[in-house]
Amino acid sequence: MSDIALEVKDLVKSFSLDGATINAVDQVSFQVKFGEFVALVGPSGSGKTTMLSILAALLSPTSGQVLIDGQDLSQMAEKDRVKLRREKIGFTFQANNLIPYLSARENVEFMLRLNGKLDHGSRIRSDELLARLGLAERLHNLPAQMSGGQQQRVAIARALIHNPALVLADEPTASLDTERAFQVVETFANLIHENGRAGIIVTHDLRMCQFVDRVLQMQDGKLVRVYEGKKEIKQLAMAGVH
Template structure:
């Protein structure tokens, strides 16, 4: 561990609800280091997904700085932020969101082609990444031929294929049974450690928390780090 790959400084975000203004994120500061897996928990409606969207350059904060790999992207244009998302961030969601008419290997090559990085040499990279997630034997399969757990493994490989600094995962185990959930988080953690990446996992799944290096609770607009030797606050 060491270098910070993602830093949020004094972030503010509010949404208008009729005559009311809901302050979802209040003076929030946060950072994640290379080689680190961080979990964010908290009750529904606490703003976990809003936090992740800001961290992932999908939503702009009202105030504060978002720094990715040492670069402040807060004032970037939409096009510049899209470039950051494509080249520096990887995303894993509750559902795999695979393209139904593409084979497994093509799900990964599509990302590289979008980034202008496709070449013959990338085929070996895709093969090695699919092997790392245990899906090399399914390279020619279509999504409808895969189980739920297999689809998530492909989604993980896709998130890592463009060599991002940070992986952002929003409820990646919500649709999986307990055994598959643990296997998916173990896999994410393994790749993060081996490739010296960072991962932020928003989750309601308390069983995966021991697999994470740090755990934060989203509460009252802020992120509060939990001590590892105390019982985690109940996730609702």
């Protein structure tokens, strides 16, 4: 088996707006290995959410290729893409999209149910995961009975519970206070590393980069810089401390 979980080749996504075409993602190529946690950073409008939506198989690219665990998304029938998204990808987006009438535990278990994997063992894992994210007391709460930050953490648990090959998180710490944000990203990093998944986190907070193995910086849809190695990443994370 290859150690490459995700391969992005010459990816382009254009949008037409008022007669003009903008390249939200412009000729981007990179790879992420199993067990590697990567941050995607860049100013607002640089194409981060568009990139993540394509990787989550929620949006088709204009051109280029995305291979997840060796499978080319563009070469798959829609029903196979849906299956791959459900089984191999976990994601949490800015709007956490929890199901309002399900409790924290039920929201997490929902992913297992979809995959036909809900049993006694997986319920214990789901409660353990919620506990690791600081939600042991919140298993039976509905989203409306939790703070924005707690809801965000439920969404993170839901993205991880089915042990996907690729975990995608768009600004998962946006509604968390600083200390909680550090804890959540550190736990996230540990779960990626422990289980040999590939993870991509979008963040505008450079301090969060201290927990990742590599940082991809986007600007105007292009991948403009890669930071790697402990020292270089630490310098970048320190630059984010105000």
